Amino acid sequence: xxxxxxxxxxxxxxxxxxxxxxxxxxxxxxxxxxxxxxxxxxxxxxxxxxxxxxxxxxxxxxxxxxxxxxxxxxxxxxxxxxxxxxxxxxxxxxxxxxxxxxxxxxxxxxxxxxxxxxxxxxxxxxxxxxxxxxxxxxxxxxxxxxxxxxxxxxxxxxxxxxxxxxxxxxxxxxxxxxxxxxxxxxxxxxxxxxxxxxxxxxxxxxxxxxxxxxxxxxxxxxxxxxxxxxxxxx
Amino acid sequence: xxxxxxxxxxxxxxxxxxxxxxxxxxxxxxxxxxxxxxxxxxxxxxxxxxxxxxxxxxxxxxxxxxxxxxxxxxxxxxxxxxxxxxxxxxxxxxxxxxxxxxxxxxxxxxxxxxxxxxxxxxxxxxxxxxxxxxxxxxxxxxxxxxxxxxxxxxxxxxxxxxxxxxxxxxxxxxxxxxxxxxxxxxxxxxxxxxxxxxxxxxxxxxxxxxxxxxxxxxxxxxxxxxxxxxxxxx
DNA sequence: GACGGTATGATTGTATACAATTATACGTGG
DNA sequence: CCACGTATAATTGTATACAATCATACCGTC
Numbered sequence: 001x002x003x004x005x006x007x008x009x010x011x012x013x014x015x016x017x018x019x020x021x022x023x024x025x026x027x028x029x030x031x032x033x034x035x036x037x038x039x040x041x042x043x044x045x046x047x048x049x050x051x052x053x054x055x056x057x058x059x060x061x062x063x064x065x066x067x068x069x070x071x072x073x074x075x076x077x078x079x080x081x082x083x084x085x086x087x088x089x090x091x092x093x094x095x096x097x098x099x100x101x102x103x104x105x106x107x108x109x110x111x112x113x114x115x116x117x118x119x120x121x122x123x124x125x126x127x128x129x130x131x132x133x134x135x136x137x138x139x140x141x142x143x144x145x146x147x148x149x150x151x152x153x154x155x156x157x158x159x160x161x162x163x164x165x166x167x168x169x170x171x172x173x174x175x176x177x178x179x180x181x182x183x184x185x186x187x188x189x190x191x192x193x194x195x196x197x198x199x200x201x202x203x204x205x206x207x208x209x210x211x212x213x214x215x216x217x218x219x220x221x222x223x224x225x226x227x228x229x230x231x232x233x234x
Numbered sequence: 235x236x237x238x239x240x241x242x243x244x245x246x247x248x249x250x251x252x253x254x255x256x257x258x259x260x261x262x263x264x265x266x267x268x269x270x271x272x273x274x275x276x277x278x279x280x281x282x283x284x285x286x287x288x289x290x291x292x293x294x295x296x297x298x299x300x301x302x303x304x305x306x307x308x309x310x311x312x313x314x315x316x317x318x319x320x321x322x323x324x325x326x327x328x329x330x331x332x333x334x335x336x337x338x339x340x341x342x343x344x345x346x347x348x349x350x351x352x353x354x355x356x357x358x359x360x361x362x363x364x365x366x367x368x369x370x371x372x373x374x375x376x377x378x379x380x381x382x383x384x385x386x387x388x389x390x391x392x393x394x395x396x397x398x399x400x401x402x403x404x405x406x407x408x409x410x411x412x413x414x415x416x417x418x419x420x421x422x423x424x425x426x427x428x429x430x431x432x433x434x435x436x437x438x439x440x441x442x443x444x445x446x447x448x449x450x451x452x453x454x455x456x457x458x459x460x461x462x463x464x465x466x467x468x
Numbered sequence: 469g470a471c472g473g474t475a476t477g478a479t480t481g482t483a484t485a486c487a488a489t490t491a492t493a494c495g496t497g498g
Numbered sequence: 499c500c501a502c503g504t505a506t507a508a509t510t511g512t513a514t515a516c517a518a519t520c521a522t523a524c525c526g527t528c
Contacts, residue, residue: 016512041480042478053287054511074520084386088389092392099326275509307488307489307490309509
C-alpha cells in the first residue's frame with residue numbers, strides 16, 4: 001500500500017536514491033521512457049553518475065508508485081496502463097473524491113478554505129488568459145487541498161496515488177480551454193457546498209466532477225495513453 | 235500505489251529479498267515486532283543469515299505494503315496504525331467493496347460463482363462446529379473471490395492492500411461465533427444478489443457488510459490494535 | 469535445413485568495504 | 499547546574515566485487 005510518510009518525498013531529495021527516483025519518475029511521466037521499455041540498472045546509473053545500489057532502491061520505490069514492474073532476474077519495465085485501467089481509476093477516484101469532499105466538509109480549516117477560494121479565483125484569471133500550464137497546476141493544487149482537508153492520511157494517500165497515476169494520461173497539454181473553465185466551475189460548486197457545510201452535496205459534486213473529467217477525456221478521444229493528444233482536465 | 239504484479243509474490247519466494255520480506259511481514263502482522271519498534275538492518279540480516287542488501291530491499295517492499303516507515307538516515311520503524319486509521323480504512327473499503335460487488339455482478343464467471351457458493355456452504359458447516367480458524371480463512375477467501383471477480387486489477391489490488399492492512403487488527407482470534415454466522419449470512423445475500431444480476435443490491439449489501447464488520451468491531455471494544463483481543467470478522 | 473545443446477555475454481542478485489550521517493556521551497565553559 | 503561543543507560509536511547510504519541467472523549465438527547432430 002505504499003509509503004505513508006509523505007514527508008519522505010522532501011527528504012528524498014537529499015539522497016542519491018531520492019534523486020534517481022525523482023528523475024526516473026519524471027522521465028516516465030513525461031513519456032521519455034515509453035510503455036514496456038526496459039530500464040537497465042547500469043545504464044541509468046552511468047547516465048546519472050551513481051552506482052547500481054541507489055538505482056536498485058529507486059526501482060523499488062518506482063515499483064511502489066506503480067510506475068515500473070520488476071521481474072525477478074529479468075529487469076524493470078515501465079508499467080503498461082490500459083484504457084480500462086484508466087477507466088477503473090476514474091471510477092474508484094470518483095467514489096473516493098466524493099468521500100473526501102464529504103469528510104472535508106467537517107474537517108476543513110479556515111486556511112484551507114481560503115486557499116481554495118484563492119485557487120479558484122486565480123484559475124478564473126488564467127482561464128481568461130489561456131494560460132494552460134497554470135490552469136493545470138492550479139487544478140492539481142485544488143485536489144491536493146481537498147485531500148489534505150479530509151483529515152484522513154489513509155484516504156489522502158490513496159487519492160494521491162491514483163491522482164499521480166493518471167497524470168501519465170494527461171501529460172503535457174493538460175486541458176482544453178472549455179474543459180478548463182467547466183472544471184473550475186465545478187471546483188467552485190464543490191467549494192461552496194463545503195463552505196455551506198452541505199456534506200451530501202459536496203460528495204455528489206466531487207463525485208460528478210471526476211466522472212465529468214473522465215467523460216471529457218473519452219469524448220475527446222484521448223485514449224492514446226502515451227500519444228501527444230493525451231489530455232483531460234479535472 | 236504499490237506493486238501491481240501480483241505474481242511477484244510467488245517469484246519472490248525464491249530470492250533472499252523475498253524470503254526476508256515474507257518473514258518480516260509475518261512477524262509484523264503477528265505482532266512479534268510491535269508498533270514503532272525500530273528494525274535494524276544488520277540485526278535482521280544476522281538473524282536470517284543474509285547481508286544487508288536484501289534486507290534493505292525487503293524494507294522498501296515493506297514500506298510499499300505500508301507495514302514499516304523508513305526515515306532517511308535514521309532507520310525503519312513498524313508503522314503505527316491508529317483507531318482512526320482503522321475507521322477510515324473501513325469507510326474506504328465499504329465504498330470500494332460495494333463497487334467491487336457491482337462490477338462483479340457483470341463480470342463474475344461461473345466457476346467463481348460456484349466457488350462462492352461452496353465457500354458459504356462450508357462456512358455454515360464450520361460455524362456450526364465452532365471452527366474459528368476455518369471460518370476466518372473462508373472469510374478471507376470469500377473476499378478474494380469477490381476481488382478477482384470484479385475483473386479490475388486496479389480495484390483488486392487496492393482492496394487487497396486494505397484488506398491485508400486490517401488483518402493486523404484482527405490478528406488471531408478472528409471472530410466471535412455470532413458475528414461469524416451473521417457475516418456468512420451477509421456473504422450469502424451478496425452472492426444471491428450477484429447471481430440474480432442485481433448490481434445495485436449487491437453493491438448496497440457489500441457496502442453494509444463492511445460497515446457491519448466495523449460496527450461489530452467497535453461494539454466489542456476491539457480497539458486495542460496490538461492487544462490479544464483484537465478481532466472482528468467480516 | 470531444422471532442432472537442440474552448450475558456451476558466452478549481459479544483467480540482475482548478493483556480499484562486503486567504505487563514506488556519510490546521526491545519536492550519544494563526555495568534557496568544558498559559563 | 500546547565501548549555502554548548504566536540505569526540506566517538508552506531509547506523510544508514512553508497513560503491514564495488516563477485517555469484518547466480520537469463521538471453522543469445524554458435525555449433526554440431528540428425
